Amino acid sequence: MNFELLIPITLIIGIVYSIKTVVDAYTRRRVIESRGSEELVRSLLEGETTRRRQASLHWGCVMLALALGFAGVELIGADHITPGTIALLLGATGLGNIAYYLLERRHR
Structure with a gap:
């Protein structure tokens, strides 16, 4: 098996997952900061x-x-x-x- 190919693939997957995590956290933060209703924030977290x-x-x-x-x-x-x-x-x-x-x- 060619392990030299596995390293870049793993790196790309890690970068994509990190970006997704940051964007999700930013979106949640914006909803909370926008003074959304308590029910909206609760349903977002429960969902x-x-x-x-x-x-x-x-x-x-x-x-x-x-x-x-x-x-x-x-x-x-x-x-x-x-x-x-x-x-x-x-x-x-x-x-x-x-x-x-x-x-x-x-x-x-």
């Missing part, structure tokens, strides 16, 4: 908390399903990347997303 929980649940489901997919790849003894191993991992990712959808729907 953010809910989105964070849902994102954690979503990624937890996907990562768990991917871990099971990688365990399946190991169990079948695949040494090389083949369409079958890719299909197994894509299927695991899809199952993780479906599990998230079902869990999210149940909580509503």
Whole structure:
């Protein structure tokens, strides 16, 4: 694997995430400073908390399903990347997303 390519990709992802975080914080600050109603500020903060929980649940489901997919790849003894191993991992990712959808729907 070419690790020299991984460093710039990671750097770009880190920069983009940092910019997104700063812009979100600036937007929240502007809403609070504009003397928005207390209900608006409360709903903004509660909505953010809910989105964070849902994102954690979503990624937890996907990562768990991917871990099971990688365990399946190991169990079948695949040494090389083949369409079958890719299909197994894509299927695991899809199952993780479906599990998230079902869990999210149940909580509503």
